[in-house]
Amino acid sequence: MTQGGSEETFVQAAFRRPPTVTTSLEAFTAELAPRLGAAWSHTALPTPYRWSHVDNRFWDMEDGVLGRALREDGDHLRARAVLTHAHGLQLYIVQRPHRAGQLLVGALLPAGVFEYGTIEPPRALAVPCDPARGASAVRRRLLPHYRIAAMRVASSTRFKQAQHVAIGRSADGWPVADAVMPRAVRALLHEDGRWNLNPGTGLCVAVGPSPLTPEALIQEATDRLRGLGFNVTVTDRHPLEVHLRSPGRAVAAPSTLLPPSPPSSPGRTR
Structure with a gap:
């Protein structure tokens, strides 16, 4: 999956991925995606990752092992990748600090959702760097909670x-x-x-x-x-x-600012 418009050109021109670690993550996600289902696709993000906006859409940013890893990675040097489902769900995959044989997998807010109210976020988990075992853990321990939480947050914030x-x-x-x-x-x-x-x-x-x-x-x-x-x-x-603000109170997502969409966009909290 590639980014659209000028963002793609800028990213490709501005950054070069460290080949060893990022390539291994790309290989992992390429094998992980089909094991989760045909509707999943994958992409690796440039490293270092200049735009931290994906971090800002990570649902469980306040707590959990992946949230801590992202906060520690202030220079965005850890290799990271995204899996995208055709229904608008996205998984965020990041190297686990100090654990060479593990990766961290967490959920991004669903498409079109920028606040999460009181909905309990799906918890990130550590998985082995083995696509078969990693897919099994994600299917059992993350995706069921993610799908339920995504339905609840979409209906509650933008019904x-x-x-x-x-x-x-x-x-x-x-x-x-x-x-x-x-x-x-x-x-x-x-x-x-x-x-x-x-x-x-x-x-x-x-x-x-x-x-x-x-x-x-x-x-x-x-x-x-x-x-x-x-x-x-x-x-x-x-x-x-264009959209009006959703009715009712909601807790802002981990970031209070919406990131630019290539290369910039007006911010708004719904």
Whole structure:
């Protein structure tokens, strides 16, 4: 999975991955993803990872072994990777400090969710650097809790917006979509590979470069989503400027600022 637009170009031009550790993590996630199911895809993040926004979307940041590891890694030197499910779930995988034979796996907030209320977050866990055993642990000990928590947090924080999708533009004019319903996310991610879920923002971003113009990508996505019964708002602004704040009080996600979506976007807490 690649990031869309200018973010991809900037990342590739600015950073080079240390080959040994990052390649081994890529190999691990490449074997782990299919063991979790056909709907999972994987990507390794550049190291050092300049944007800490993915860290900010880690659900269990306050407690747990992965939250502590991320707080200790202030320079973002640890190799890390993301697994993405077509329904908008994402797993965050990071080297475990001082344990060469283990990795840490935790859950990111679901697509389109930026606050988590009082929902108990799924707890991160340590897994062996063996894809078969690691997948078994993730399936048994993490995914069931993650799926239940994701359904609860989506319905509690954005229930009135579940049938609404906003499609707009990032600061560089690239298509960005804000969707919370798993069916809507799947419609974007699963059909033709033209959209990806950005782990740093929780937004769907059109993959670039593309043979289609941004206008064509937006029109195609709009037609597909409306055909599924979703209310779609198309705007030249960033999609996070479109949605109204969700009703009720909620606890802010671990970061109070939303990260830019390639390369920057207006922040907002819902």
